[in-house]
Amino acid sequence: MRIASCGYFPYSYKGSRRRASPQASPDHRPSTLEEMRFTPVFLHLFMLLSSGVAAQASYIPHETRSHIPAGWILARRYETSELLPLRFGLKQSNMDRLEEMLNDISHPESPNYGNHWTPAQVAKTFAPSHETVTTVRNWLIKEGFDAKRVKVSATRGWIQLNATVEEAERLLKTQYNVYTHQDGEQHIASNSYYLPKHVSLHVEIVTPSIHFDSVLRKRGGSSVPAKKIGLPGVGITPKTTGTIKSLWDELKNCDQFITPICLRVLYGLVYEPLAASKNSFGIVEYTPQAYLQSDLDMFNRNFSTALVGKSPKLVSIDGGIVQTIQSGFDYNGESNLDLQYAMNLVNMFGDKQEVTLYQVGDIPQGASFNNLLDALDGSYCTFQGGDDPFQDGIYPDDYPNGYHHPTDCGIAKPANVISTSYGYNEADLSPFYTARQCAEYAKLGLMGVTVIYSSGDNGVAGNGDLCLNTDGSQTDSGTIFNPGFPSSCPYITSVGATQVNPGAKVTDPEGACEQVIYSGGGFSNHFPMPDYQKKAVGNYLKIHRPTYSPEIWNATGTSRAFPDISANGANYVVAVDGKFSRVFGTSASAPVVGSILTMVNDARLAIGKKPIGFINPTIYSDFFSGAFNDITSGGNQGCGTPGFTAVPGWDPVSGLGTPSFPKLLVRWLLLP
Template sequence: MLASFAVAALCAGLVASSPLRVRSPYVVKESHFLPSKWERVGPAPADHVVNLQIGLKQSQFDELERHLHEVSDPDHGRYGQHLSVSEVNDLTKPSDDTWDLVHDWLLGNGIHPSRLQYNPAKDWISVSLPINAVESLLDTKYSVFGHEDGDYLVRTPEWSLPQHLHKHIDVVQPTNSFFRPQKLGRMLKTVEEISEKQWHPLPSPSPPKYTPGGDAVSVCNTSAVTPLCLRTLYGTVDYVPQVPGKNKVGLTDYLAESNNRSDTALFLEQYRPEAVSAAKDFKVVVIADGNDEQTQETPEELAAGKDLEGNLDVETIIGIGWPTPLIAYTTGGSPPFTPDLTTPSNTNEPYLEWVNYVLGQDDLPQSISTSYADSEQTVPYSYAKSVCGSFAKLGARGISLFFGSGDNGVGRSGDCLTNDGKNTSTFLALFPTSCPYITSVGATKFIPEVVATDARNGFVSGGGFSRYFPRPSYQDHIVPRYVESLGDQFKGLYNKEGRGYPDLAAQGYHYVTVWNGTIVSLDGTSASTPTIAAIISLVNDALIADGKPPLGFLNPWLYKRGYRAFTDVTSGSASGCNSTGFPAQEGWDAVTGFGTPYFPKILDILDVEPKKGHHGS
């Protein structure tokens, strides 16, 4: 009898201690200060539906990071042996305990597994829920917050989890993220100042002539930068892609931007006529209700400069990289929210939507450009860390990701304050360009090249040091020398131990762009970034044609060997925050990185012998 009772008691104890029976009180998981220029408008409508994204603790991210560095290090025996989709998923899937505990919590809150959706590694769970259900699940209260520019978001500054889930769930969004991804391209004059009389009509097609052996100075007008100028300056003009199709290039669109095919055709007729067919041939992938609108812009859209960014990206990449196939990813997310809206709207985070989609695809472009960013301190750390970790997954698979370093130097004067309630003076780092698993791109102008600035629109190429991400090991032998050279000049304004950016640069000033059937001139790291993506895509073409793998995550190679193929930029600075900002100087610096690329030297360092030819003007 006693034995039976003991066995029964033991079994009861085991059941009670089973992970699926664990219960614990709610404790705050993450708080984030309300950024400046936002204020609470009122309570969130209880029936407003959000697509909740739950990021689970990955079981072996440290192991994934090890693989990433080994396959990206040119001195390692595994260099170029990129991981497959299944290998990446196996390294990042959550543990069984995490899986069981989280699903038990969701079921206990009335959320049946049949309502859940998962990314391929199953480390992200998404479920559409009304606000009142999310508030119960996260023990919080959502509100409508308004920005001084007129946008609205439904968010909460603080959210909680049962204590036993804190080590199993890394992030839940949308919760306390108030960032507003910004397009990085700037016009010489704001769109509001441009009248139809000031627009430049397209001339009849009369493309500049290519002269074999011609130099960039004779080809380039640095007040009107064209594909021929860029191809000549960076040494790709004589290169004919050998494996288009096996090699591809990509770009990303957010904030309802699209890539207008008719404008692209007009641009190519003028500046790369042999590539005109690409205007209708490039592929568009629509993610989470992204925009692929090809109709005439409305007066309101024209006033807002809609598709300036999208057109700049597509015209630059095709103008340099043709006939390499282009894929444009257009992703919805983070739209303005109208407080009296009665139907569901998408308030998702765009980077997360995009990266979770592409991680589920087997066939991706080997080089992808992104021209959007926001102040790092407005992005919750958990979100930044999780999204940056997802970029590491793409790097491990052999994908090169390029992000613009920003267009406000070290920060726009008047905004250079911490977001921790103390309002301390600071230089403003940007995300996602501060992520250590991507390649950050600054901007230059003129020949010889200097840091890109434009007093007419306030553009200054950005640079700095992350406060979220520590300096990665590939920077350890380079970046400290730069920091030491600064002395106490900017003491307390930046994180001396943070990931420094950008890594490299390219022209980003006065790009000729066709928009709304007219020529406009654009500045920005949103011009230099697609330029770099297109050039590295041509490098990948040469590598693949030579039987070698693509470059993949560029930085370990760049900081160890590749920098020798880049032209150092030593004049100018990332001015801002009422200061001169970080200066360009010999070697790596926090405004142009290692400088600008020269394609033949890159191939030489990679021991690739290109087949030369010539495609058009």
């Protein structure tokens, strides 16, 4: 079977002549150009070919991938008769003003601080224009597709066209191939695609196309669950050094065993909720990750007896289920860690503050970050067009025990603070894909939601300890720093990891985490530096600029830097499957920061003020100077280097430092 390279074009659009039909005989063709000029048939063909060349010459590359992601191999050409559900993500309005609009309600010096938008305002402001919808729709119809096949989504954000592979390849001047993963799963993708220049201006992304991530669809009725972000070994996952023989819950042992009391002393979190009924805190988990109630109770019998028997409030998204089929640290460690500490830290003495669990994806298919966003914001929901069936969970899922309903759309009110301890490598996804998703986090910020992501556990390397090569591929032998996503999105708060240094007291300054894991941090290859970072990161680059060759890191000084802040990520005591284990990871740091910010919200709500929403412009402002514990020791090695080093001020290891709850509380209470 012939496997053609991606980027195949049935007809050249670069001005070369189309080859003659093999059935044509030279004896029957005009012998001179003069004769050809007077041949009516030739004139007709010449006009058709000329118009075709002119039309195709207007095509420009829209997205291109230079390599196949790690773990995948090219298997074969996709059958041209197969059906592809093409989705065209339309260019949203006012995206050039997104940062300005978000700063307007998030910067402490703005007169509009805290004036969060309604979902209706967000949907109206960013909806694609009539011109955009019309341009793309008319192009598809002009290309020969019946108007009934061209469907505009209810939100007018997407256009759907069910096309054969042959039609899609002609339309996008590309070729679709089948790729096989090392675990046997398959994926359909191209390496590039093209759009007419006038259409490209109105399209953000086309799916399926060049995108790969860790959500793999089941194929051919296989009984093996699809691989997705929640499966062991995918994305950011906590690490363990094994079970703990003797349990210690004393402040003198915080360098070996982190328990809730250690965290309360480290960050001054002494606070009892006053407005719990008005407040909300969400923890996100992706099936098959699941907590065990018996483990929650075991943890709470030791650290918070008032919470024994208490469960998080479950919000099931796309069939999300707290599964009990598979167990062990790989399946229960993440969710147990997040919920045990989140529920404890927001309830110092009782059980007033409820914690919401967003459990995303059914067991057979799983889900992606887009599935969560669909459920939180109806204007993002892409039912009848949008999510990529080859990387996002697509519902209804006809697999046995699957979720047999349409994609959950706008079903869940976003919590005031949402913490997620999962992530991809930025290089796993295209700039268009990450940009569209990142904009959705900004929209949540406009609505007053604080979105937190852990920064990664491999220092300057990506998940799986993979680093970039010069061709953009990722391998464990790569030498180029590999930033993570969504941590590189400027509209979320990225959280790195620190540690109580071995032999140190809990009251001593922490250092960057260098036990078992290394705090993820660095500079984005997709996103520019936001205004709120320019002063802090500019000072870092001016005073402590790394001496590495610019060939191995983004040394431009104009890219989004992360993490923003950090919290302890070493030696956590976590109940897993009836035993206590010692756990490490930024997976622990994120819910700790989320808990602290949730208590800040409680204090504001108690005096009639609004939640803090998107915090980055605030925490980087001069008004919040000194509100974080500066981390000045340790580094985040990776890619065969020592990585970056923690220094005074912001750094790409610990960000601005760890939170001081009393200082943050005072400052946020003084804001409108």
